[in-house]
Structure formats: C-alpha cells, structure tokens
Amino acid sequence: MNPTIGIIGVGHLAGYIVAGLMGTESPPRVLLSPRGAANAARLSEKYGLDVAESNDAVVDGSDVVLLVTRPDDLLTAVSNLPWREGQTAISLAAGVALSGLQNGIAPATAVRTLPITAAKIHESPTCLFPENAAARALFEQLGSVHVFDDEETYDLASIQGVVFSVFHAGIQSIAGWMEESGLDKDTARELAARALRATGGMVLAHPENDFDSMVAEYATDGTLTLAALQELRKNGGLSGWPEALTAALNRNREVARDTL
Numbered sequence: 001m002n003p004t005i006g007i008i009g010v011g012h013l014a015g016y017i018v019a020g021l022m023g024t025e026s027p028p029r030v031l032l033s034p035r036g037a038a039n040a041a042r043l044s045e046k047y048g049l050d051v052a053e054s055n056d057a058v059v060d061g062s063d064v065v066l067l068v069t070r071p072d073d074l075l076t077a078v079s080n081l082p083w084r085e086g087q088t089a090i091s092l093a094a095g096v097a098l099s100g101l102q103n104g105i106a107p108a109t110a111v112r113t114l115p116i117t118a119a120k121i122h123e124s125p126t127c128l129f130p131e132n133a134a135a136r137a138l139f140e141q142l143g144s145v146h147v148f149d150d151e152e153t154y155d156l157a158s159i160q161g162v163v164f165s166v167f168h169a170g171i172q173s174i175a176g177w178m179e180e181s182g183l184d185k186d187t188a189r190e191l192a193a194r195a196l197r198a199t200g201g202m203v204l205a206h207p208e209n210d211f212d213s214m215v216a217e218y219a220t221d222g223t224l225t226l227a228a229l230q231e232l233r234k235n236g237g238l239s240g241w242p243e244a245l246t247a248a249l250n251r252n253r254e255v256a257r258d259t260l
C-alpha cells in the first residue's frame, strides 16, 4: 500500500514534487503543511489534496514526511513535532547535515535527498544519503536514484542539480542565437532543448565510450562540430565549468557551516 506523504515546506520545489507524484500510476495520499498558504491552496485545489491544520498534524498523519523548507528554516521547522518510530523524514534542503536533522526528528529516521524540478516529468536524478527503502521507492517514481554512503560524496554529487539549472541558460543562449539568425522562436527553443536532451541520452546509452572518443567521433577535420568546438575552447566556454561547479560546491559548504 502507498504510504501517506506529508510535506512541510510547500513552496517552489514542493509544487513540482507534488505534480510528479500526482502523475504516477498510483498517486499516493499527500498531506500538505498550511505554511506557504497560497501554494498549498493551489495544489489542494488542483489535485484534491488535504491541507493539514498544522505541521504537527502533517507528521501525525503521514508515514513519510518531505522537508522542503529553505535550509535556514529546516531545523526550526522540524523541532517539537510528534515524530514516531518507523516514520521517514526526507530532507530536500541543500547543505543541511544529516546529524542535526536526525537529532531534530528522533525517533523517526532522517535521510537527505536533492531532487530537481524535473521530478514533475519523472526525470529527476535524485541523490540519496544514506540508503533508505522509503525514500528510494518514492524518488524512483520521479526519475533515477543515486545512493551515497558518505555525506561528503553525497554533497559533491548533489551539485548535478546546479548543472541542470545552469543549462537552462545554456539552452537560452543557443536558442537565442538560432532565433537571431532567423529561426522562429518556438522552433529555436525546441531544437536547442531536444539537441541537449539527445546528447544526454546518447551518453547514457553508451557507457562503453569514453568522452574523448565521443567528442572525436564528431569533431573530425573539416566538420562544423570542430569549427564550433574550437571557438568554444578559445572563448573559455568549456573551461569555465570546473570553476562554476567549484563555486557552487563552496557555496553548499558555506550553507552547511551556517546551519550547524
């Protein structure tokens, strides 16, 4: 039987998670916190979900509770709620360490995840720390689940969420150029997005190929690919990635220090 899913922190990300859950074959019962009132009312009306009277009532009425507040609010939000054994509290907040969370929700079991908004279309790669059957079962319905058994590696892997969001700007840049060069806006948007989705699909479909050979396969002498790649390399369009991801990881570590 489907567990009842409670949500504390009914904001931007929670809206996408709820939409994803409601699009599964067998949608679970979802019980929303009354905070984030406008969003809770919108989701309740759209999907016929219950809005609880309080966070206490969310914990009381749920088997699994998703914690989707901002990192700074998380530990305050979970304290003094009627947590019980056998319950799972899944944090979706970036940077909040498991140990502090576990203290706040005992005797329930705490885990950390970092799904992305693509959960709505069941394509979220979701990092999970540590392994947990309830969290895995939930997020496998919303995409793929990647389990880590140490927290430092989990935090590092979670930076994939930044890649996802930053690539929106990449698609914007590509589609913008196509449009300026003469394609109509909708065609440019669709082609840029589909090209990037196809790239990811091929990389996943061919784990036997290393990246050098994949790039070399397309960037042979005289090709359009080589011309474009040389220009990107000249302009730092690729070499900027390591610095950008390091900046995101460092920011994540600052959040972790602030929430200790």
Ligand SMILES: NC(=O)c1ccc[n+]([C@@H]2O[C@H](COP(=O)([O-])OP(=O)(O)OC[C@H]3O[C@@H](n4cnc5c(N)ncnc54)[C@H](OP(=O)(O)O)[C@@H]3O)[C@@H](O)[C@H]2O)c1
Pocket (backbone or CB within 6 Å): 008, 009, 010, 011, 012, 013, 014, 033, 035, 036, 037, 039, 055, 068, 069, 070, 071, 073, 076, 077, 092, 093, 094, 114, 115, 116, 117, 161
């Ligand atoms: N947005 C993303 O794409 C994304 C992606 C990955 C991870 N995350 C993580 O998801 C978390 C939420 O991000 P978000 O963008 O969804 O934030 P958000 O839109 O600001 O939503 C946070 C929600 O938490 C509620 N809240 C705050 N304190 C609460 C409390 N004590 N009890 C119940 N609810 C409380 C707020 O309600 P009020 O409005 O009433 O204050 C608000 O509705 C963050 O920790 C972030 O690291 C987000």
